[in-house]
Amino acid sequence: MKDYIVNAITSCGSIRVIAAVTTDICENARKLHDFSPTACAAVGRALTAAAMIGSTLKGEDDTLTLQFKGNGPIGRVIAVSDSKANVKGYAGDPFVDLPLKKNGHLDVGGAVGKQGYLSVIRDFGLKEPYVGQVELVTGEIAEDLTYYYAKSEQLPSAVALGVIVDKDLTVKSAGGFILQVLPGAMDEDIDRVEKAIGEVGEVTKLIEEGKTPEDIVSMLLKGYEIEYFDPMEPEYHCDCSKDRMARAIISIGKEEIRKIIEEDGKAEVCCQFCDKKHLFTKEELEEFEKIATK
Numbered sequence: 001m002k003d004y005i006v007n008a009i010t011s012c013g014s015i016r017v018i019a020a021v022t023t024d025i026c027e028n029a030r031k032l033h034d035f036s037p038t039a040c041a042a043v044g045r046a047l048t049a050a051a052m053i054g055s056t057l058k059g060e061d062d063t064l065t066l067q068f069k070g071n072g073p074i075g076r077v078i079a080v081s082d083s084k085a086n087v088k089g090y091a092g093d094p095f096v097d098l099p100l101k102k103n104g105h106l107d108v109g110g111a112v113g114k115q116g117y118l119s120v121i122r123d124f125g126l127k128e129p130y131v132g133q134v135e136l137v138t139g140e141i142a143e144d145l146t147y148y149y150a151k152s153e154q155l156p157s158a159v160a161l162g163v164i165v166d167k168d169l170t171v172k173s174a175g176g177f178i179l180q181v182l183p184g185a186m187d188e189d190i191d192r193v194e195k196a197i198g199e200v201g202e203v204t205k206l207i208e209e210g211k212t213p214e215d216i217v218s219m220l221l222k223g224y225e226i227e228y229f230d231p232m233e234p235e236y237h238c239d240c241s242k243d244r245m246a247r248a249i250i251s252i253g254k255e256e257i258r259k260i261i262e263e264d265g266k267a268e269v270c271c272q273f274c275d276k277k278h279l280f281t282k283e284e285l286e287e288f289e290k291i292a293t294k
């Protein structure tokens, strides 16, 4: 099944669900970064969430960044999405691996850590991006996002994310859903979806069984009339360029650039999202030194 995301809303407007299959995204991320299974699950869950939230961005150039910064051995987990739900991401330590938890799941919470912050950064092309921040709850990614929605956006939500890593360390399947109770929902709506969420069970089981995003939506919104928006086909995509890297070098300032020229005579900048190396010659660096404003 090719990766895709569906956005759906009940006809009464009280419940919204986004559901996604993201197996290819997670496998492509794993290949690029050579992730351990635990890191693969951590970043894969974050990428899945970013793609789903990204699919709701309105402006073409809007971007969304999720940053999980806990006290665990993985360091930072970053996932970025554009408005087409194209995503990229990385982990501080892509090789961190922990024993499985008692329930057989990869120990993402142990890798991320329970103390720290989740930042949700929405960049609408304005001067300053909009940043929402909450403390981590479990470091398991989905629970932290659920808490973020309740605390920072006052939007009761259920977030479920799953990445299944096969014995050969490739991604077998990945996906998830975000269900949100919108303002105007009745108590009976809440009771109804809570019951449905309970019946649906673990998201990893659903994606392992090959359920489509529509299957997941109709299970969660059983008994409701459902309206679907056009599905989106997200991909792992890095939009880095030599030009953008040049701007990053220029921003470090004349003094730092001079240091690089004298110490190395060239610069090699590696993109954290795709591992691509961008090379700059001494002549290019001298040009940047001239342009730099500080």
Ligand SMILES: [Zn+2]
Pocket (backbone or CB within 6 Å): 238, 239, 240, 271, 272, 273, 274, 275, 276
């Ligand atoms: Zn890149």
